[in-house]
Amino acid sequence: MRELVFALDYEPGCNPVADVLASHSEATVRSLSCHVTAESLWRVDHATGPAPALDALEDAYRTAEYCSDCLVTDDCGAECDTQPLDRTDGTLVIYTYWERTPVCTSVPHVALDYLGDGLLFETRRDGRRYTWRIILSNEADIHGFFDALRVEVGDCAGMELLRLTELSPRRPPTEREADVLPAEQREALRAAVEHGYYETPRAVDLSELATRLDLPRSTLSYRLRRAEAQLAERFVAADRPLGSLSSPT
Template structure:
């Protein structure tokens, strides 16, 4: 088995919902469950982030249900319905049903069409990227999917594709997802990475980062230490108890 990765990058203004992710770097969404045929997709997504970002997300999602002219990444018209299954501070769980009309469809529909059964999917949204990770047989032919999407991609979107020799993250032994961390700890980690705190040699100190972002150094240090400790404990736990770790989110494909 091999992982195939499609990454769709959105320009600001190309998509109302992705604009919310672009404007809120700490907002993150991932599929918990997903099922697709060549025409319809049913999915459950977990969305996490600061409350202000989630409020923007809630507004955008509500607007999608009222919009009569939604377009998929391939330009097809979309019929979209949703229901909020869980709402609590820092987290939303959203069920949605989405159908695309004739024309060039989006990635999950095309994979269901060309490969039929036997594939698993995961999807993530953060910043300007919408990433689809596909677990399929080594011999799976993804070129038709890529070519069709690339030919019909909407304005303001770009597509990249990668084949990963191994399939990391599908065994339940992977590191925690971003949703496992509180929003302020996730922000501290993101800033540390962006400012090169973990680089060798270190590009910026915590004091540099705190001053640049207007955060007390002690607060940033506390949040970063808490995040690192949480990740380390989770990593060791999944390493010891891998057999009990949650399985990777699943998506199955079915052709008509």
């Protein structure tokens, strides 16, 4: 499996949602789900921002001459059903469903044609930028996809490839990979776990644990804090959410 991340940067007047987001920089939209067949597309989006921005977004979804995901910027005759599912202070959850006509298309439909079935989509919209993350098979025709998408987008948006990476299943760390902490930090961390220092409530406090290990309290505290910091940094470095993809990596 591979992960493909790219962005479309819409020109003014080419996409109603992008126009609203460009006018309300504090608002964002991310997909909660997005599904496609050859004949239709349906999705649920989660928007955040102040009330005026959400009002404008809801209006853009409801009243546009064409569906917000359609790459045809004229009335293509598609039936588009848009329903707000939830509206609270600062958030809007909105459902969209539309059936294709012979002249309309979208990013997911082009992906379906060139990348195959079983695709997973994740999106985020900030300003005029529409970032797409697609999980696809290794055999997918990515070059064909981009060539076809560039034709469909035309002059309405710029395209930027952000990342294309292989996805591999998690595996247990090798002995060398696991040996990322100095021995004294590993021993302190192991003892803290074994004696219940990380339980809720704690079975032992730091002073008691230091006494059992025959260490000064300050030394034990330093070793645990350094071990925790390194493990936290490794965890964050391995976690790459869509929101962090503002530039190519």
